[in-house]
Amino acid sequence: MSFNLRNAGDWGDDHWSGRRPIAKALLNDELPTIIGTQEGVYESIQDVKADLPPQYDWIGLGREGGSKGEFSAVFFNSHRLRAREFDHLWLSDTPRLMASTTWGNTCVRMATWVRFTDRVTGKEFIALNTHLDHETQAAQVNGAKLLVEELSNFGELPIVVTGDFNVPAEHSEPYEIFVGKGGLADTWLTAERRLSSTVATFHGYREAVPSGERIDWILTSPSVRTRVAAINQFALDGHFGSDHFPVQAVLELP
Template structure:
């Protein structure tokens, strides 16, 4: 099967479907104004990893019930980058609408096109301009859309984007976002090895930030050892300040202090992490997802 790359159309201009890019290079905008090259070069970047929980109609945690809470959370936090997991196409369109015109996103369904869950990356267009992106599948045939060769419970994938930071003198960096299998440890281990191989190429020339739901606890699984053994650092551990630790999967129950942190944000050396937080935001007893978002404030070095 030939390689194929697809993405939802960008709001500001790319209205036709984009395909057959290896990888696809996007038009860039040059940073403007004195702040871009001057005082702004150390303005921290806010990054969030957020398993959205796919849009379902099952009450009491349907997407229609959770959408207003998700909107309130994102408007309060205003991350510059959000690595999302599990979002379905219309659900992502809803979030795009709720965030307003200053945000855009990049992603494709794990079954191709708009089909299946996405590992989409949202970004604040006032701060960031995408230069290049690609997708790969967590399988022995990573360039084949929808492939699942390691016995995982479902198809899994990763999306990466190379950004230009418009506020910080045009500095470039990459974000890789993923979601590992929830059933097979073998599939997770193989996926981690694939991700670090791909990450090595991305992080060779630019700082790299990895967001994801890894479905295993930090510090207590070979998947974690593989990711950190490749030179990535756990931003939770390197942060100058941290919130209270909670298990990031809470299943809509009250968050458990000291629980397993299965959602991580990792980064290459040289990235300074000012703060790491696990958000327990809820409204009227409703959580935005069955996962708690993980957030960091960082400087790219």
């Protein structure tokens, strides 16, 4: 699952305390093996950890360092997956410099990756989670290039990428960088079965927009089989857990 949690706003429908029970119900209904989250701050990350079953763990770092700022945290079921190594990088010309920005973006942007071993099959893979900039095209394009370069360092290991990319799938330069130069597959397009129709993944607490833009994606190495994909429109009493719909996929490693 890729799920933009929406930062802990303090106004109207945006207030995390009101959205938390809905997000909790959604996550416990689905119980994904991996959840790539965006925009969670330390408070809400800790809440999600408390709301999931005890076997769930997470890896992440605030984009401004330590617990400061938004996280691109990766939650995972530790009964199924063992985290072998991980790292964080900042989407800039100095990716190992904490909180760095060099492409004109006013928000710090980052990514977190984890190398996992599947405890059942023994297979290894890389899960990378990110959140591209929301307004600066140079930051979006260069961020995509940086991540593709980073992923090339993992050799033949299967790759799973989750994220809020802030640009539409199939119709943007960053998307072409990931699926063109990067050779990644869009699970929504390659899925053998879809459990939902195409809707805009950002909804702003309003009704879903049919055939709208998908700015939240799950991408994989071409060798990874996508059995099922979905855009989850879960709500309780007409209220949503976030201003984004989570996107999901059932994957089979090669």
